[in-house]
Amino acid sequence: MHGVLVALAACGALALATPARADELTGTLRKIHDDGVVVLGVREASIPFSYFDGKRTVGYSQAIAMQIVDEIRKTLGMPQLQVHEVTVTSSNRTPMLMNNQIDLECGSTTHTVEREKVAAFSNSFFQYAVRMIARKSSGITDFPDLAGKPVVTTAGTSDERLLRSLNTDKQLNMRIMSARDHQEAFNAMKDGHAVAFVMDEPIVYGFKATDPHPDDFIVTGTPLGYEVYACMFRKGDEPFRALVNRVIAHSQTSGDAERLYRQWFTQPIPPYGINVDYPLSEQNRALFAHPNDRALD
Incomplete structure (x- = not known):
């Protein structure tokens, strides 16, 4: 098993070093490559996950989304790839995804079995x-x-x-x-x-x-x-799912997710320097140790 993990890690490192060829791309990655932009669905007031601080979209989930964008840039060999943000609500986020109006949504969206009928979900990044x-x-x-x-x-x-x-x-x-x-x-x-x-x-x-x-x-x-929060993207897109999950799993097992957690839940946050004061739970600590994409309902 250890040998398999080492091999997978090596493959992951190789993928990072060698951008994908355009003619090999499919699904969301092909769309992003051809459009020259990745479209993120963001929230206005899901504090401290994804919210507008008066200048830009910030938050714990938004930081994860931007890590995913960085990985997309590396995978596509497009360091100047643009990001376009579209504000979504709980009611319209799924239709906007299905209609190709957004490519990825990392906010405060619950991964449920029912929602799996119409959308795909990443590894969970928060349990609550x-x-x-x-x-x-x-x-x-x-x-x-x-x-x-x-x-x-x-x-x-x-x-x-x-x-x-x-x-x-x-x-x-x-x-x-x-x-x-x-x-x-x-x-x-x-x-x-x-x-x-x-x-x-x-x-x-x-x-x-x-x-x-x-x-x-x-x-x-x-x-x-x-329940658990996860990033949401279109169904049937294995290359994109693998990329997103690779980013989230690495963040969680490397300790970076815990650093992000402390930044947004236990320290002063913009724009007013308020502390949410919501310490890391044992459930989230266990999630970070064992990344997975299971719904809890």
């Missing part, structure tokens, strides 16, 4: 729990407290599906609102239109940390489930 954020003054501590109350989540997310299933299964009679994006959902909770915003734990921690009054809010609730 689905919880909620509420005002401390609301008295909300767990999901049964939401019975009969207005609750918000983001449209087109796996969290919306989990929340609606909970509502039906437990007959909570919640009034579920589906916001266009995470910022709109958080604002709905903050402004009192909903008592809680149900979303991925790191996302709500990001909103709590960056609010002018973070102590007014609490992240709470028994997890509705555990």
